[in-house]
Amino acid sequence: MQSIEEIRRNTWEYIVIGTGVGGATAGYALARAGRSVLFLEKGHALFDRHDALRGRYPELELPPGAPPLATPGHAPLLALGGRFFDEIEDQGNRFVPFLGCGTGGSSALYGMAMERFFPADFEPRKSFPVDVGASLPDAWPIAYDDLSPFYAQAEGLYRVRGQPDPLRPGHPDLLPPRKPSAPNAELSAHFGSKGLHPYRLPLACEAVADCQCCQGYLCDHDCKNDAARICLEPAIRNHGARLLDACEVVRLEATADEVSEVICHHGGQTFGLRAARVILAAGALGSPALLLRSKNDHWPRGLANGSGLVGRNLMRHCVDLYLVFTRASGPSPMKELAFSDLYQFAGTKLGTVQSFGMLPPAPILMATVGKELHDAAPWLSPLFNLVRPIAGAALAALLRRGVLLAAIMEDLPYADNRITPGPPLGIQYRLHDPDRIRLATFRKQVGQALKPYRYLPLHQAEKNTMLAHACGTCRFGDDPASSVLDRFNRAHEVDNLYVVDGSFFPSSAGTNPALTIAANALRVAERLLRP
Ligand SMILES: Cc1cc2nc3c(=O)[nH]c(=O)nc-3n(C[C@H](O)[C@H](O)[C@H](O)COP(=O)(O)OP(=O)(O)OC[C@H]3O[C@@H](n4cnc5c(N)ncnc54)[C@H](O)[C@@H]3O)c2cc1C
Numbered sequence: 239m240q241s242i243e244e245i246r247r248n249t250w251e252y253i254v255i256g257t258g259v260g261g262a263t264a265g266y267a268l269a270r271a272g273r274s275v276l277f278l279e280k281g282h283a284l285f286d287r288h289d290a291l292r293g294r295y296p297e298l299e300l301p302p303g304a305p306p307l308a309t310p311g312h313a314p315l316l317a318l319g320g321r322f323f324d325e326i327e328d329q330g331n332r333f334v335p336f337l338g339c340g341t342g343g344s345s346a347l348y349g350m351a352m353e354r355f356f357p358a359d360f361e362p363r364k365s366f367p368v369d370v371g372a373s374l375p376d377a378w379p380i381a382y383d384d385l386s387p388f389y390a391q392a393e394g395l396y397r398v399r400g401q402p403d404p405l406r407p408g409h410p411d412l413l414p415p416r417k418p419s420a421p422n423a424e425l426s427a428h429f430g431s432k433g434l435h436p437y438r439l440p441l442a443c444e445a446v447a448d449c450q451c452c453q454g455y456l457c458d459h460d461c462k463n464d465a466a467r468i469c470l471e472p473a474i475r476n477h478g479a480r481l482l483d484a485c486e487v488v489r490l491e492a493t494a495d496e497v498s499e500v501i502c503h504h505g506g507q508t509f510g511l512r513a514a515r516v517i518l519a520a521g522a523l524g525s526p527a528l529l530l531r532s533k534n535d536h537w538p539r540g541l542a543n544g545s546g547l548v549g550r551n552l553m554r555h556c557v558d559l560y561l562v563f564t565r566a567s568g569p570s571p572m573k574e575l576a577f578s579d580l581y582q583f584a585g586t587k588l589g590t591v592q593s594f595g596m597l598p599p600a601p602i603l604m605a606t607v608g609k610e611l612h613d614a615a616p617w618l619s620p621l622f623n624l625v626r627p628i629a630g631a632a633l634a635a636l637l638r639r640g641v642l643l644a645a646i647m648e649d650l651p652y653a654d655n656r657i658t659p660g661p662p663l664g665i666q667y668r669l670h671d672p673d674r675i676r677l678a679t680f681r682k683q684v685g686q687a688l689k690p691y692r693y694l695p696l697h698q699a700e701k702n703t704m705l706a707h708a709c710g711t712c713r714f715g716d717d718p719a720s721s722v723l724d725r726f727n728r729a730h731e732v733d734n735l736y737v738v739d740g741s742f743f744p745s746s747a748g749t750n751p752a753l754t755i756a757a758n759a760l761r762v763a764e765r766l767l768r769p
Contacts, residue, residue, distance in 0.1 A: 256518070297598070306602075316334065327664035343739075393753070398410075542735060580684070583679065588676055589748030590646050591645050
């Protein structure tokens with residue numbers, strides 16, 4: 239085992255910044271092939287800590303009625319739950335986004351839906367023939383067929399189980415899904431009877447009897463196939479990779495054409511580390527922030543930012559929830575069901591409808607509502623606090639009776655939607671009219687699909703706090719004037735710098751991002767390993 243001093247003296251073949259799906263998957267593929275890999279992760283090595291908060295939300299450690307977790311006070315608690323622990327800013331409003339920070343990144347919290355994008359997603363402009371004013375490229379620099387073999391590899395690696403979507407080409411070789419819950423089986427039959435094409439949502443999950451899906455918190459059953467369990471831990475255990483956790487990269491030093499040093503804070507010290515190649519995977523907020531903060535004389539607008547596009551074109555998906563009251567009852571925590579009949583609709587693209595799994599427990603939701611109300615209309619807070627216990631109990635009862643579906647709509651890239659590096663890190667994001675129009679259509683069509691069920695729409699698509707699917711802020715493309723990365727995710731202008739997290743997407747597609755991030759990381763690693 240090397241000491242920190244030895245790690246510092248070494249020149250690594252690869253330093254990977256961030257251990258989410260992008261970083262851990264790429265680093266694993268490189269370490270497996272015998273390359274020397276050092277992972278740097280801002281959060282904790284959660285698999286190593288007996289005090290990590292598993293199987294429950296960190297919020298439940300607070301007394302009943304407490305406001306939502308906030309920083310700096312609750313940062314240690316958030317970190318032990320694998321959660322992002324810095325506040326970010328959105329037009330003066332500060333909040334801690336619900337994202338992962340720790341080994342596995344957001345995948346340590348994710349709902350495990352591992353969906354391929356559609357072939358049409360790789361030619362986005364064709365789905366939006368009317369001018370939508372977005373910076374939507376005609377095509378991604380790679381086609382679906384380029385990614386298809388890596389999708390298959392990623393599905394195998396993450397042990398994805400489910401059924402192929404009947405509306406997509408090809409038949410991915412997936413592990414068999416578990417038996418669906420009674421409410422989801424009923425919903426599936428309902429959608430089928432309406433001429434829709436439901437299928438079993440592909441999940442990166444082991445078939446464990448009492449699996450709770452653990453969306454939003456760390457799994458305590460060893461069934462969530464996240465990036466830490468599937469890639470990072472094996473890379474360390476079996477392939478000699480090293481990890482420095484609680485290590486925040488604060489800056490990349492660079493010459494005119496390469497990164498020369500990775501500067502980090504770790505254990506109360508600031509020091510530089512060196513690698514032949516640097517793989518940046520700090521997430522769609524973290525990666526552009528780091529590049530923008532790494533200004534120097536060669537890079538006055540931020541590292542690798544000749545295009546001016548680093549941090550721009552932020553997308554986050556428009557996600558609404560629907561609580562559907564089925565006849566069958568019983569617990570249905572798992573994501574089990576999806577249909578993509580509304581993916582392409584009336585000449586445009588909407589998105590997918592799928593099981594959401596579980597919302598956080600009612601007291602956590604009530605605390606969030608309380609904070610939002612306090613921010614918007616403080617004079618209503620006392621009244622809210624009065625009715626809160628009764629309202630919380632009613633909400634808990636409602637949530638027990640219904641099944642949650644999510645409608646995930648593609649939001650388009652607009653250059654004015656972006657991150658600002660701060661500090662504090664900020665976002666500027668607004669839904670543009672073409673997105674709002676499609677959202678209205680999507681809502682109407684989902685309502686039609688659910689009829690005659692009673693359902694409660696929980697519209698959240700407009701909320702900027704919903705950043706779980708953030709992407710797009712370092713887009714790839716063939717033209718250095720209109721993209722940050724080339725088709726192999728190498729920064730156009732910086733020879734030894736690659737960005738492999740969700741920030742590379744030039745468009746967000748209308749479904750879950752994790753499988754595409756993983757498949758692409760494998761594709762980039764394969765390229766790096768070519769002689
Ligand atoms: C609750 C939740 C549920 C989700 N469910 C699904 C789902 O079912 N299916 C799906 O496809 N997607 C889902 N997602 C989204 C999915 O998890 C993310 O899109 C994906 O994991 C992003 O991976 P990434 O590699 O881009 O970055 P991240 O997961 O964000 O990883 C970035 C990592 O970099 C680290 N980091 C950041 N800055 C620094 C720094 N300066 N120095 C060192 N390290 C740094 C972070 O701590 C983090 O670990 C969900 C997300 C959440 C939050």
